Amino acid sequence: AQSVAQPEDQVKVAEGNPLTVKCTYSVSGNPYLFWYVQYPNRGLQFLLKYITGDNLVKGSYGFEAEFNKSQTSFHLKKPSALVSDSALYFCAVGGSARQLTFGSGTQLTVLP
């Protein structure tokens, strides 16, 4: 079985400050890790994914994520937050199963 935990329901940061949204995972075999963002009443937009290779993955809109195998984590980061980054962020894992398993989401609020 595969699972994802997002330990923080909410994260608040000031505009211009760095942000981190945390994710830990559990999966058998090689993990395939994804971050998606969801705006109100919208579907999910793909941000980035880790398949193999460099532990630091760069994605859309200046976001990046760091894969840490020993800590089974895949935290989402951005060096300088924007108010427009405020949204709901989901971490997901795909392993031997074809479907994605999502975390419960983290609401990011960037304060002006």
Added chain:
Amino acid sequence: DTGVSQNPRHKITKRGQNVTFRCDPISEHNRLYWYRQTLGQGPEFLTYFQNEAQLEKSRLLSDRFSAERPKGSFSTLEIQRTEQGDSAMYLCASSFLAGAQDTQYFGPGTRLTVL
């Protein structure tokens, strides 16, 4: 716009009625997935298709739920005898390749409200 499209965007129905949702994937994508998302939760996988073949349906929530993709293009998700607990956002996604690592691209969803 060549993304995943879903219709209708909103559906309000009375308990006991049947509803059907449609998903049109990105045109060259051969994998199509259905998920359900309830308030405050992440999407929950329901079923998926490789072309017209439904390869996983054990996660459908009950026998009231069924999905088809008859020609390997668009797909429909039907819920029979709807219950208030079926109220949720139903999301469709598609991907090009067949591996677990392939990116799934999501549509805007159909929000179902069962009165």
